[in-house]
Amino acid sequence: MGMISRAQRPAGRDGEQGAAALDALYRESVADVHGYALSLLGDRASAEDVTALAFERLMRARSRLDPRRGSPRALLFTIARNAALDELRRRRRREPAAPPAQQSLAAAPAPGASHEDVERRDEVRRALAALAPRDREIVLLKFHGQLTNAELARALGISESNAGTRLHRALERLRETPLGESEVA
Numbered sequence: 482m483g484m485i486s487r488a489q490r491p492a493g494r495d496g497e498q499g500a501a502a503l504d505a506l507y508r509e510s511v512a513d514v515h516g517y518a519l520s521l522l523g524d525r526a527s528a529e530d531v532t533a534l535a536f537e538r539l540m541r542a543r544s545r546l547d548p549r550r551g552s553p554r555a556l557l558f559t560i561a562r563n564a565a566l567d568e569l570r571r572r573r574r575r576e577p578a579a580p581p582a583q584q585s586l587a588a589a590p591a592p593g594a595s596h597e598d599v600e601r602r603d604e605v606r607r608a609l610a611a612l613a614p615r616d617r618e619i620v621l622l623k624f625h626g627q628l629t630n631a632e633l634a635r636a637l638g639i640s641e642s643n644a645g646t647r648l649h650r651a652l653e654r655l656r657e658t659p660l661g662e663s664e665v666a
Contacts, residue, residue: 499543506553507536514561517625520609521565521618531568535561551632558626559636562618608658616651623648 514535519528538560539553546553609617622628622636634644 502553503540503543506539506557510554510557511536513625513627514557517558517621518561518565520606520621520625521562522568527568531561531564534564538564551635554626555628555632555636558622558628558632562622562636608655611658612651612654615647616654619644619648620651620655 511532515528515532518531518535519525522528522531535557539557542556542560543553546556550556609620612620619633619637622633626632626636628636630645630648631641633648634641637644637647639647
């Protein structure tokens with residue numbers, strides 16, 4: 482994935498410590514942000530664009546980061562969510578009558594992954610795709626983003642208790658898929 486090279490990640494006003502923190506956040510989060518965007522958008526090119534845009538916007542906003550309002554990772558996923566929703570809105574304006582063509586979301590199997598692991602990931606992917614967009618979004622933010630319910634609430638613009646309720650209901654719907662309860666945590 483050729484998202485953002487180190488040369489494109491400037492140190493800026495926050496100095497070396499801030500640049501090192503952003504670099505660490507990039508390394509720890511790039512695959513998760515990309516996976517989240519890919520799950521929402523359904524195509525790799527758009528997911529890569531959204532991922533790059535999210536990191537670019539986070540870098541521009543780094544001087545305004547406030548730990549009291551959530552972690553940089555939570556802000557990153559909020560930015561990625563907004564960018565992905567913008568892309569989905571653009572698609573609807575361009576092709577209002579026809580749904581966008583989606584490429585397969587199947588990722589290349591990890592080296593050494595068993596056939597059962599690959600099958601299980603595909604089943605989970607299909608189960609997520611069967612959820613309503615609103616449910617899929619909160620599940621993806623929770624597990625790709627590893628966001629707390631408070632961070633989910635801020636990202637979605639809802640109360641923390643509403644975020645917890647929506648997440649619980651979405652997970653219940655996910656458990657009701659043919660995948661079964663033992664496969665979905």
